[in-house]
Amino acid sequence: MTRSKEHNVGLMLAVFAVLYIFWLLMSACINPLNGHFSPIHIIAGIICAGVVTLLSHDLLITKEGEMTLAKTFRLIAYVPWELWQIFLANFDVAYRVLHPKMPIDPRIIEFDTSLRSDFALTTLANSITLTPGTITIDIDPGKGRFLVHAIAKKPADALLVDKTMINKVAHVYMEEA
Amino acid sequence: MFSIINIIATILIAGGAFFMVTGVVGLLRFPDFYTRLHATGKCDTLGEVLVIVGCMVYQGWSFITIKLFFLMFFIFLANPVGTHAIMKAAYLTGLKPWKKGEERR
Numbered sequence: 001m002t003r004s005k006e007h008n009v010g011l012m013l014a015v016f017a018v019l020y021i022f023w024l025l026m027s028a029c030i031n032p033l034n035g036h037f038s039p040i041h042i043i044a045g046i047i048c049a050g051v052v053t054l055l056s057h058d059l060l061i062t063k064e065g066e067m068t069l070a071k072t073f074r075l076i077a078y079v080p081w082e083l084w085q086i087f088l089a090n091f092d093v094a095y096r097v098l099h100p101k102m103p104i105d106p107r108i109i110e111f112d113t114s115l116r117s118d119f120a121l122t123t124l125a126n127s128i129t130l131t132p133g134t135i136t137i138d139i140d141p142g143k144g145r146f147l148v149h150a151i152a153k154k155p156a157d158a159l160l161v162d163k164t165m166i167n168k169v170a171h172v173y174m175e176e177a
Numbered sequence: 178m179f180s181i182i183n184i185i186a187t188i189l190i191a192g193g194a195f196f197m198v199t200g201v202v203g204l205l206r207f208p209d210f211y212t213r214l215h216a217t218g219k220c221d222t223l224g225e226v227l228v229i230v231g232c233m234v235y236q237g238w239s240f241i242t243i244k245l246f247f248l249m250f251f252i253f254l255a256n257p258v259g260t261h262a263i264m265k266a267a268y269l270t271g272l273k274p275w276k277k278g279e280e281r282r
Contacts, residue, residue, distance in 0.1 A: 025243050090196055090223035097203035097216055105277045106212055129257035130222065135215060136261050137268045149264060149274065151215050 012057045019049040074172040075123075081168065085131040092132040096151065105152045108137070111159065113144040113166055120173040127165055134159060186235035193227030196220045209275035210267055218260035225252050 023045040096104055115121055121144070125136040128148055133155030138147040150156035159165070203216025226249055233245045 025240065025247075086222055089219050093203065093216055093219045094196065094199045097199050097206060097220075102206060104207070104212055106209075106274055107276075108274060125261065126254075126257040129218070129260050130253075132219075133215065135211075135218065135264050136257075137264050147268075149211050149215075149268075151212060 008057075012053050015057045016049055016053040019052055020045055023049055071173060074174075078168060078172050082127055082130065085127070085165075089130060089132040092155075093151075096133075103152065107150055107153070107156055109148050109150055109156050109160060111146055111148075113146065113170075115144050115166075115170060115173070115175055116141070117173060117175065120169055120175055123172070124166065124169045127169065128159065131155075131165065132158075182234060182237070186231045189227050189231030189234060193224045193229075193231060196224035196227065200224065208279075210272055211264065211274050214260060214264055214267075218256065222252065222256050225249075225256075 027041045128136045133151040135149045200217050200220030207213045229249050
């Protein structure tokens with residue numbers, strides 16, 4: 001009991017630190033570049049971050065997961081690939097929009113994954129929406145089933161046949177693909 | 178004021194504007210709700226990000242740059258979620274997706 005309480009205080013301090021650093025960045029109340037310093041913003045920040053921490057400290061970090069640090073590093077390594085995919089997605093859509101014949105052939109596809117954790121499913125759903133030609137419609141978290149709207153055959157096959165993205169997300173969250 | 182920074186910032190913001198315009202053209206050209214969402218949802222991401230990066234380059238190193246960076250981060254999180262929410266709402270109300278060869282709606 002005491003141990004979980006101690007853990008709770010540590011968690012609240014961590015959440016408070018994150019919120020307060022974010023407040024300092026956003027309000028720019030200590031600015032070493034031009035020597036600006038405004039105490040009223042600093043005190044208001046402590047009050048606001050404190051109230052938000054008391055109300056919602058269990059939302060930001062829900063529980064201590066396994067290998068959180070390793071997963072975070074793998075997620076950071078995944079981001080550049082995702083950015084490149086976003087870049088390609090925009091050129092893909094721009095090409096389909098501006099082509100005189102408009103090469104689209106929309107379809108709805110369904111596929112199962114073995115991903116189960118909330119973070120993995122959310123990451124995959126957002127990645128699907130950001131990458132070329134596909135938008136997630138619905139997820140069944142129990143079965144790991146995805147319902148996806150694809151704008152043509154090629155992006156649909158990229159999900160159904162290649163499974164590059166699914167494997168990458170599974171690697172990030174250390175689950176079986 | 179024709180410094181290199183200004184030229185890079187102008188190119189980036191013009192690129193962003195190009196993608197936003199493409200999104201609007203797609204909204205007008207595509208045949209049904211779902212495909213229009215493809216055009217707007219995707220072109221917005223890179224369009225907004227290019228405009229923001231252009232502003233960051235123009236602004237130089239200051240607190241505003243950090244704020245713009247966080248803005249970009251939140252757009253990356255919020256944009257796919259919003260697109261997905263609109264699409265799911267349309268799907269649940271039973272709107273039939275357009276198939277190739279049908280008339281545009």
